[in-house]
Amino acid sequence: MWKLTETVKALMVNYPYRNQENKNSSEVVIPVKLFDTMSSITWWLSEYDAENRIAFWYVTGFYEDEWWSVSLDELESLKFWPMQRIERDEWFKETTFSKLPFHKDNS
DSSP: OOHHHHHHHHHTTTSBTTTTTTSOGGGOEEOEEEEETTSSOEEEEEEEETTTTEEEEEEESSSSOEEEEEEHHHHHTOEETTEESEEEOTTOOOEEGGGSTTOOOOO
């Protein structure tokens, strides 16, 4: 199993999938930040379904920034042979969405 998936699972244990859906987006807790080493795409994770390996997050670096969900298996498949393209920002500290450097209130 991909080491990053296990790390995300451990860090997101207090943020099960759909547990923050009734919060205003600026109040949502963001415990994990992932980034693509080959682009400017960044994923700010807010919830995680460990059984199905699906995370809900705010993504930046595409044409439009947005809230979305996707399987970690999909991210795991992104490789720059032989290395994984997606990494966790180990220096990132848990924060709320409103405290992120680009904060946009899209509630």
